[in-house]
Amino acid sequence: MDYKDTNAASTTITYDKGAIEAPTDNIYEAISIIAKRATQINSDLKKELVEKLDEFATYNDSLEEVFENKEQIEVSKFYERLPKPTALAVEEWLNDKVYHRTPDAE
Template identity: 70%
Template sequence: MNTDLKKSDAPVSTVTFNRNEIDTPTDNIYEAIAIISKRATQINSETKKELLEKLDEFATYTDNLDEIFENKEQIEVSKFYERLPKPHALAVQEWLEDKIYYRDTKSDSQE
């Protein structure tokens, strides 16, 4: 995951956005939301992968492979990730800052 996501200005709680700001790049609110949604899914999978890797570093395995004990480091790592802005908030922030690359495949196929 980018360090940019951890230092993002994205809100941690729910906020209301101006619809016109969201759909300005595409002139279609549904298309804009679809793009933001795909980016949020990417951010979520990146974050989840990173979190699991960090938790795995602190995992203590016993003779029984089914039992994995959590320790204080794992709990602290989990709490840190819980405090980060949610993936959808990060994706909307990236969209508003024009940091998401997208292209119109309809116009590409017509050319």
């Protein structure tokens, strides 16, 4: 999924409790599902960021030399400006983009 083209809030906002718990009728279950999705989004974003930063990596044996790579800084700033994974997960939850199921109790 493309997390860059999203309408998720970049700051903290208040959500309607009824809208959050509507799909499951249980606020705790809904929050648990949102938290698991946020963890998935976070790992995807981290993997993508590491791959992009590795393109600009310079390897040397000298610890005294520190290079500031402008491209690395710009990529890092871009990812810092993205909405947090929890905001992305809540937006997906409210727009019914998260698939969830409850295993049948035996």
